[in-house]
Every structure is written in structure tokens, then in C-alpha cells.
Amino acid sequence: MFGNLSLLTLQQYWWFLISLIGAFFVFITFVQGGQTLLYSIAKDEKQRDMLVASLGRKWELSFTSLVLFGGALFAAFPLFYAVSFGGAYYVWMAILFCFIVQAVSYEYRVKPNNFLGKRTYETFLYINGSLGIILIGIALGTLFTGGNFIRNSMNFSAWTLPSYGLEGALHPFNLAFGFTLFFLARAQAALYFINNIDDAMIHSHAKKQLFKDAILFIGFFVLLVVMLLVMHGFSYNAGVVAHESHKFLNNFLATPLLIVTFGLGTVLVLYALFLTLFKASRRGIWFSGFGVILVVTSLLCLLGFNATPIYPSLSHLASSLTIENSSSSHYTLSVMSYVSLGVPLVLGYIYFVWRAMDKTNITSAEIEADSHHY
């Protein structure tokens, strides 16, 4: 089946899948957003324990999604993996450090004799949820704005600036990307807490917090979209990369489906915020979840399709990466495509487990009775 598809079709299929994984990761970063709200929404230790317990049952999904995102990039677009990770070294390392400290913090935070103290682990969670997410946004932003790398005829690459990717943090678009993700994660976290926890005080505090984060999110999101539509971009033709003004606006106009999915996703997110803030609904997270997945998938597809480099080189235009020149071979992409047929099964059992575990919401009584709470 997949073996008969053209190489370009397989490359597009895998870019779409990676976009979907990336979008799922962005949705699940409500875990990270929630980690930055432990002291804003919770007013005492018991409430904080409830927030951590609520996030603690989902945090591994965010971790696993990030690992899968990296693994899928490595497998499907190894040259992108090599150039970006091996070049923007400091950015990726900083992101990884933010995730190392997250992994232990849930389990160790309230355990007796935990060496670093409860506040240290909570600080780790805050760092992961703030710096980690902003840096991921900056790294994703560079896919649109470009990186300072070169590659030779053997496809060995090198970064041309000693800041190894940190310079990306100075670009307004990348920064806007980072802060959009950060405030989105916080807004979604509030939606999630309202859905997952039965506690009037937490609901009230989460709603107040949501109002602030929603405004900041919408502000950065609008800024991001405006910059995206007016920004200078790149395109390629027969392997030759060239500058193109309003590239992403042109891509939108060339692919009306993306306008529909991007628009629908945006509406769903806004509807989720409206429902929660003004209609006292607790189902906002589901609408925003689908909305975020649609918007981020659309954005990444906007980047990968319509003859657009997925990683333009600012140092040497010809070194730019596209889905065509950075992918695995036809054979490998075919093999992995068969494996990808198992993804619906994975989503199925995640849904089953999520439903089973969230059948009853988290209450203070449950936290007090649970010997293994986070």
C-alpha cells in the first residue's frame, strides 16, 4: 500500500503526522501551564496538592509526546534532526534540562527525605512550564524564520554563530511564538482544572486567572498571526531556494483547506474561553483541545507544504532544508507508514484510560485518602 506511493507523498504524509504529533504536544502542554499556576490558583497546601495530583495523572503524556515528536523527526527527517539539534545546541539543551527536572518533580515533591525540598521541586515544575515552553516556542518559530547553519556536500552541518541557536530568542516572531504557547498553556491549564477538579474555590481562582491569561494569549496570538502573514519567507523550485515576500499568506491562499482548519480551530479555542468565562461551563478544555490541535497542525502544514523550506538557512540559502531534501528514504518512510497505522489504537487506549481515570473528578477527600498522591 504505502510502498506504491511516491516519495513526495510519503514525505508529505510524514510531515502531516509530525504536525499532528506536535499539535497534540501543544495541546497537552496544559500540564506545563498548570505547573506555573500552582501558587496563583491554589491558596493553600491542600489546594496545591489537588492541582499537582490533577496534573500528575497527565504529565507523562506531555513528556511522551515530546519524545515521540523528536523520534518521529529523527526517523522521517533525519537531516532536519541533525542540523537543528546539532546546531541550535544551547536551545535544545536548555529545553532538555527543563524537561529533566520535570520528570522527577511530581514523584519526589512530597516524598519524605527528598533532599532538595518541596519548594525546589515546585520551582523545577515552574521552570519546565515557563522557560521550557517559551524555548520550545522559540525553537518552533525558527522553522518559519530560519537558522544560521550551513551544510556541505556530505550533508554534514555546522552552526555559523557561537550562540548556537540562542540568537533565535532575539527575533520578535520567535518570541511571540514562545509567549503565545506559554499563555495558551496557562489558559488551557485553567480550563483543565475547572474540568478535572471538584472544588469551588479552585474554580473561582482558575476563572480569574483564565481571564488574565486569555487576554495575554489572544494578544500574542494576534501579533503572531499578523507577523506570519506579512513576514518575508522562502520558497524552493527544483531544489533552488529563493526569497518570497508574504510567503505564508500566499501559502494560505494557495491552500484554502488550511484557512478553514486554522479558522475553525481558532473559533473553537475562543469559544472554549467564552464558554468558561461567561457561561460557567466546565467543558471548555475539550473545545480548546480540538481547536489547538487544528490550529497547530494547520500552522505546521502551512510551513511544510507548497514548496516551502521547513528550515531556511540564513547563512547559506542553498543549505536550507525542505521536506524533500531532508527526509528518510522511500523504503524507510514506507515501513514507518505501516507502523503509523497503529496510531489510532494508541489514541484509542489513551482515550479509554483518560475516561476511566476522570470518571470521577479530583476532590480533597480523595487526595487525603490516597497514599500515593503526588
Added chain:
Amino acid sequence: MDHTLLVELSRAQFALTALYHWLFVPLTLGLSFLLAIMESIYVRTKNPEWKKLTKFWMTLFAINFAIGLATGIILEFEFGTNWSNYSWIVGDLFGAPLAIEGIMAFFLESTFFAVMFFGWDKVSPKVHLLSTWLVAIGSNLSALWILVANGWMQHPVGMEFNLESARFEMKSFADVLFNPNAVSKFLHTIGSGYVMGALFVVGVSSWFLLKNRHILFAKRSIIVGASFGLLASLFLLVTGDESAHQVAMTQPTKLAAMEGLYDGKNRAGIVAIGQLNMEKKIGDTQDEFIWSIEIPYALSFLGFHNINAFVPGIDDLVLGNEKLSIEPAQSKLDKGKMALDALRDYKEAQQLGDTPRKENALALFRSNEAYFGYGYLDKPEKIIPPVALTFYSFHIMVGLGSWFLVLFFFVLYFSMIGKIATKKLLLYAGLFSIPLGYIAGETGWIVAEVGRQPWAIQGMLPVGMASSHIDAVSVMITLGLFAIIFTALLIAEVKIMLKQITIGPEEA
């Protein structure tokens, strides 16, 4: 010089993260199955004591699991950050198992982990038990895919070098998946994890018995642990034999280093214990050992399943052995350089659009392709891994593995006849074997990875060519940060673990 420093620092960073990661993975692999067995007994007997027992070990499992994740995420991304040339040259083969690991194993493990810990009152006992088994299966599946990737690094199969893209490309997924080296490596590695899990349960239970606390709990745990450990040790013995056979067939330099064998011979024996002569040089007439005790014929038999087989030594592999048609390393280096020259020529001809020159270069490359990686080495003796580290690591691993078999046998025997609580010496041995289990695991990986040097991909890509082009100072900084953070987290993990053990099963 700067490049050498960069490569050494990159190796040090990868070694540090891998060794830290391997402090936690074996216990996850082994304890996850022990949890599943214990919970199965609970579901079958409905005896709440077994539930309490399962929950206690589950608490310890979670403490270990969390830091295993923290150290694991780094390894995947370090292939890109520190070994970017490697990621490109072999990404077509190496990336796929990693992605499949993510799709098939990580989500299984992480999704059902939540049910295992928080689902006792949210799902039925049978669904909970299924979740515990799925966590165990997920952990082991995860090991399968990463070891398929590692097995391929030890013995690359199922690929061809593509001159257009300048990388290896996969030609047969089945060859990669069923690579005999990968299969034996997977079985041997998970076996070592099962032994580690069993050692942990036996050791902690021994401590309770020595302290005269939670006697019934400890006796129940120790029987499960020792039974599982004994079976796992026997399994380890069989898979270890197959691993050694695979090394003999595909990595003769590693085998020679493992045994400190310089002068190849028929009917070669295994050095059971010995002290290497550190003054010994390739091609000289000095003895290999200052003293040693050898088991005759054993190396020929274990390596080639034939007591008369010739086992090549370091001298044969570097200098060649005409009588036995073993090619000198210098000849391989020469052919490798021809392959590299042909590759460069091919690229130039491609740019110039010179088709006949391109075809000539291609033909020359293909005829020397098998030696491609040797072209990057500057001296023949570079094909030999560090002998002392490989030799001593191997012997420590084998010695400890043998000890664990004896330990499990006696612990199980005295548990079965109801006298284990009175055997103080054996209980102390059980307790102090916990760190020995970690040492055995780490030395096993040192044999596998140091023994593969100088290659990142055996015979194809030396580590010197695999690294990223970054400055050494950057790696020095991240190496230092990793050392600090991982050490702090390790201290936290050990302190928490010890405290939870001290609290015991009732309060856990």
C-alpha cells in the same frame, strides 16, 4: 586537537548520561514484571496482604521510574545534539526503531502507568492488573526497539550506502529487526534487568528479615524475588552465551579485548581471572598476563561452539595472519581510503556533470565499500578498543552474574524449607548484592560500548566522524551541568528510596 577534545567530551557526555540511565532502567524492567506477578497473586487469592505488598514495591518502582524517564529523554536527543553527523549518516536506519519505540512502547508504558498508580479504586481489579502487565510489557517493548538500534550499531545489516545522499539507507527492515546481534542483545539485556529487579526485592526483603520487621511480607517477597531471579539468571546464562557467540562472529576485536588475547590460537581457553600485563604492546613477545587462571578450550567453544576453533587475537587482527587469511588492518585502511577518495570523486563528477567519471568512481567505491569506515582511521592499531577496560569489565560482569545465580539458588532453597530468616550471612549477602547488581549492569554496557570502539557503527563509522560540529567548550558546559543535575537527582532518589523502605509496607 580541538576536534579530538570535542569527540572525547561528546563521548564522555553520552557515557555519563547512558551510565546514569542504566542505573534505573534495569530495575524498571525487572520490577515491573515482579509487580505484575505479585498483583496477579493478589487478584487470584484476593488476599489483601498481597495487595499491600504489591503497593509497597510499586511505590519504590515509581521513585525509580521517574528518574529513569529524566535520564532517558536526554539519550534520544543527544544523538542529534552531539552526534549530528551520525544522525544524518544512519538516521534512515537508526531513527525508525526510535520512532517505533515512541509509538508502540512509550505511550503504552506512560498511559497505563497512571492507571497502575491511581486507578486502584477507579477501574476493576482485572483492568488494574491488565494495566500493570501492560506497563511491564511497555517497558520491555521499549527496550526491544532501542536494542534493535544498538544491535545494528554493533553489527550493521540490511543497508546500503547511497552516494547521492551520502548516507546509509535501509534495504531490509526484517534484516534490521531480526539481526542476530540485536536479538541476543535484547534478550541478554532484559534478562539482566530481571535479575536486577529480583536482586532488589531479595535485598530489601533480606534487610527486613535482618531487622526482624515485616517478617511475613519479607518472606513472601523473597520467595517471589528469588524464584524470578533464579529463572532470570539461568536465562541470562543462555543469552550471555549467545551474545558472546555473536561477538565472536561479528566483532572479533571486541572479543580479543574482552579476553586480553593478543596471540590468536586454536583451542583457546577463557581467562577465569587474571591480571593484564599493561606493558604488553601489539606484536611484541611479552606475556599477556602477569598471572591468570584459565579454563581450557572454553573460549573456542563459547565463541564458535567448537573446541578446535581458532580465535583471532589482537596481533592477528592488526598485523594480519596470512596462514589463516586474516587481512592486515593496514590493508583495510588503504581500501577504506580508496572508497573515500572514490566518494569525493563521485561528488565532484556529479557537480561537473561528468557521467563517465561518476560511474568509474561509483564502481571503485562499491568494490571497497565494505572498508569505507576504515578510511577515516590513521593507524592500524586504532581498530583495537581499550583492552584493560573491556577485559576487566567483562570479567566483573561474568563473575557477578555467576554469583547471583548461586545467591538466588540458596535464598530460594532456604526460603522453601522455611529457614531463610535464620540464615543471617545469606541475608547480608542478599542485601549487599543490590549494588553488585548495578555494577554488573554497568560493566556489561561498558563491554558493549567501549568494546565497540573506535566505531560508532562497527566497521562503518568511527566515533571521530560521528560528532556534531560544535565547540568543545559548549559540550564541556553541558557535561558539567549533566553531572551536577544527575548527581543531585540520584542523591534525592536514593534518599527517598531508603526512607520509603524504612517506613515499610504498612505506611507506604
